[in-house]
Amino acid sequence: MSKRARPPEEALADVRTAILDDETLVRGLATGSRRGHSVPWRRIEFRYVELKSGLVLQLTSYDEYTATVRNAPVGSDDADNLVDEMVDLPFANWHVDTTSEVMQLRITKKGEALLHVEAAPEGRAIDRAHDRQKPRMLPADHxxxxxxxxxxxxxxxxxxxxxxxxxxxxxxxxxxxxxxxxxxxxxxxxxxxxxxxxxxxxxxxxxxxxxxxxxxxxxxxxxxxxxxxxxxxxxxxxxxxxxxxxxxxxxxxxxxxxxxxxxxxxxxxxxxxxxxxxxxxxxxxxxxxxxxxxxxxxxxxxxxxxxxxxxxxxxxxxxxxxxxxxxxxxxxxxxxxxxxxxxxxxxxxxxxxxxxxxxxxxxxxxxxxxxxxxxxxxxxxxxxxxxxxxxxxxxxxxxxxxxxxxxxxxxxxxxxx
Ligand SMILES: C[S@@+](CC[C@H](N)C(=O)[O-])C[C@H]1O[C@@H](n2cnc3c(N)ncnc32)[C@H](O)[C@@H]1O
Missing domain, CATH: 3.40.50.150 (Vaccinia Virus protein VP39)
Structure with missing residues (x-):
C-alpha cells in the first residue's frame, strides 16, 4: 500500500488516467465537496458499458432524488472531455477501482491531496452489462x-x-x-x-x-x-x-x-x-x-x-x-x-x-x-x-x-x- 500527500493536480491526473483506461477500469466514484466549495452532484460514477452501438464510457450523476446518465464512445474526445469536466469539479473524494488497484484520493481541508493506492482483491472482474443498475425512480432512503x-x-x-x-x-x-x-x-x-x-x-x-x-x-x-x-x-x-x-x-x-x-x-x-x-x-x-x-x-x-x-x-x-x-x-x-x-x-x-x-x-x-x-x-x-x-x-x-x-x-x- 502507498500513501502520499501530493499536489491535487498531480493526483487527479492519476485518477483521470485510470478512468480513461477502458481495459482496466471497474468503476470510478467521486463524492462530497472540498471545504468552501460546492459540487452539483451528491455522487458521480464512471464505468464502461457495452451498448448496441459499442463500448461507451458511462457517467451517472446522482442528485438528491434523481440519476442522470451520459455516455461517450470509448476513446473519443467526448470521453476525455467528460472526465476532464468531472475531475475539474471540486469533489473532495475519489475512489477508483481498477482490475489491479484500489485508488482512494482525499483532498484535505488544507487543499492537499492524500492518495492511497493498494492492490485490488484477487480476481476482480469488470461488469459491463448495460442494465446492471437501473436507477430507481425513488431512492430507497426517501x-x-x-x-x-x-x-x-x-x-x-x-x-x-x-x-x-x-x-x-x-x-x-x-x-x-x-x-x-x-x-x-x-x-x-x-x-x-x-x-x-x-x-x-x-x-x-x-x-x-x-x-x-x-x-x-x-x-x-x-x-x-x-x-x-x-x-x-x-x-x-x-x-x-x-x-x-x-x-x-x-x-x-x-x-x-x-x-x-x-x-x-x-x-x-x-x-x-x-x-x-x-x-x-x-x-x-x-x-x-x-x-x-x-x-x-x-x-x-x-x-x-x-x-x-x-x-x-x-x-x-x-x-x-x-x-x-x-x-x-x-x-x-x-x-x-x-x-x-x-x-x-x-x-x-x-x-x-x-x-x-x-x-x-x-x-x-x-x-x-x-x-x-x-x-x-x-x-x-x-x-x-x-x-x-x-x-x-x-x-x-x-x-x-x-x-x-x-x-x-x-x-x-x-x-x-
Ligand atoms: C388490496 S387493497 C389495495 C390498496 C392499495 N391501492 C395498494 O395497491 O397497495 C384494496 C383497498 O381497497 C379498499 N376498497 C375496496 N372496495 C372499496 C370501495 N368500494 N370503496 C373504497 N375503498 C374500497 C379496501 O378497503 C382496501 O384498502
Whole structure:
C-alpha cells in the first residue's frame, strides 16, 4: 500500500488516467465537496458499458432524488472531455477501482491531496452489462418509503419489502410516462402553484403507492401537487393522515374515508389511480374517472368475480364449453374477459387505452395495468360492435357498463371548491 500527500493536480491526473483506461477500469466514484466549495452532484460514477452501438464510457450523476446518465464512445474526445469536466469539479473524494488497484484520493481541508493506492482483491472482474443498475425512480432512503415501512431507519429496503419496492418502482415509471404523454399532447396543462397536478387514489389502502406517487411528483418531477387518497376503511384514513403529517406532506396529501362511488373531490382530478381495489371497486373507480373526464387513468385490477359469476350462470357459447369446464381456466378466462371489456368501455368513452404488465408475474399475478389517456376521439363503429358481440354471446353485462348507465352527471360529482 502507498500513501502520499501530493499536489491535487498531480493526483487527479492519476485518477483521470485510470478512468480513461477502458481495459482496466471497474468503476470510478467521486463524492462530497472540498471545504468552501460546492459540487452539483451528491455522487458521480464512471464505468464502461457495452451498448448496441459499442463500448461507451458511462457517467451517472446522482442528485438528491434523481440519476442522470451520459455516455461517450470509448476513446473519443467526448470521453476525455467528460472526465476532464468531472475531475475539474471540486469533489473532495475519489475512489477508483481498477482490475489491479484500489485508488482512494482525499483532498484535505488544507487543499492537499492524500492518495492511497493498494492492490485490488484477487480476481476482480469488470461488469459491463448495460442494465446492471437501473436507477430507481425513488431512492430507497426517501422519507416516505421509511414511513410506509418499505425501508428501514437506515434507508435500506427491508428484505421482506423488496418486491413491494419493485412494484412501486415499476408503477412510478408508468406514471411518469403517462404524465409526459398527457402533457405532450396538451391533455394536461403544466402544473403550477395555482393549478397543481390533481391526483386521486381510489381504494388507496395503506397508501404505499399514494405516498410514492406524491413524493415522485413533488420531489423528482418537482411539480406542484394536490393528492387525495380514498378508502372505505376509516383506519386507513387515520393511519395515512398521520404519515402524511409525519413526512411533511400533510398539506399536499389528504385522505378520506368513503366508498369510491360516494367520494367527493373539490376539483376535477387530472390523474385517477386505482391499484388493486377489490373486484368491482375497480369498476367504480373507472366509472368515476370517466365521469370526471380525468385526462389520465391508471388502474390495476384485483380479484374479478362479477363476470365470473355471470358466466357460471349460463351456458357458454360454442365452442367455449371446453374452457368453461375447468374451474381454474374459467376463472382466468373471466379475468381476461373482464379487463378486455373494461378496456373497450374506457375506449368507447374517448380514451386511448393500453394494457401493460407493470411488474413481473413472479412478484404478483395481479400485474395488469390499464393505462388510459383521454383523447375525446370517437372510436370506429367496430369497437362497439365487437363489444356487443362478446357480451351477447356470453349473456353478460359488465359492472362498469351498469355503473356508467346509472352514475350521476359529471358536475354533481365535484363538490364546489
Ligand atoms: C388490496 S387493497 C389495495 C390498496 C392499495 N391501492 C395498494 O395497491 O397497495 C384494496 C383497498 O381497497 C379498499 N376498497 C375496496 N372496495 C372499496 C370501495 N368500494 N370503496 C373504497 N375503498 C374500497 C379496501 O378497503 C382496501 O384498502
Amino acid at each position: 422519507p416516505v418509503l421509511r414511513a410506509v415501512g418499505i425501508s428501514d431507519q437506515s434507508g435500506q429496503i427491508k428484505p421482506s419489502r423488496q418486491s413491494k419496492y419493485r412494484q412501486v418502482d415499476e408503477f412510478l415509471r408508468l406514471l411518469d410516462k403517462a404524465l409526459d404523454s398527457a402533457l405532450e399532447s396538451g391533455r394536461l396543462q403544466p402544473p403550477t402553484a395555482d393549478g397543481p397536478l390533481r391526483m386521486v387514489d381510489l381504494g388507496c389502502g395503506n397508501a404505499y403507492l399514494t405516498f410514492a406517487a406524491a413524493a415522485y411528483v413533488q420531489d423528482v418531477r418537482r411539480e406542484p401537487l394536490e393528492m387525495v387518497g380514498i378508502d372505505v376503511r376509516p383506519q386507513a384514513r387515520d393511519r395515512n393522515t398521520a404519515i402524511a403529517h409525519d413526512t411533511g406532506l400533510g398539506e399536499v396529501v389528504t385522505f378520506q374515508s368513503s366508498t369510491i362511488a360516494a367520494a367527493e373531490v373539490s376539483e376535477r382530478p387530472d390523474v385517477v389511480l386505482s391499484l388493486h381495489a377489490c373486484d368491482t371497486a375497480t369498476d367504480e373507480a373507472l366509472a368515476r374517472a370517466i365521469r370526471w373526464r380525468a385526462p389520465v387513468i391508471l388502474a390495476a385490477p384485483c380479484c374479478h368475480h362479477d363476470i365470473q359469476a355471470q358466466m357460471s350462470g349460463s351456458a357458454p357459447p360454442d365452442p367455449y364449453t371446453l374452457i368453461s369446464r375447468h374451474g381454474v381456466l374459467r376463472e382466468r378466462f373471466a379475468d381476461v374477459m373482464t379487463d378486455a371489456l373494461r378496456a373497450s368501455i374506457v375506449r368507447q368513452e374517448g380514451y386511448r387505452v393500453d394494457t401493460v404488465q407493470f411488474v413481473g408475474s413472479q412478484h404478483t399475478p395481479r400485474n395488469t395495468l390499464l393505462r388510459a389517456v383521454r383523447t375525446d376521439s370517437k372510436p370506429p363503429e367496430s369497437v362497439r360492435r365487437e363489444y356487443d358481440d362478446l357480451i351477447l354471446a356470453w349473456h353478460i353485462r359488465p359492472a362498469l357498463e351498469r355503473m356508467l348507465e346509472t352514475s350521476e352527471p359529471v358536475d354533481a360529482d365535484v363538490r364546489p371548491g
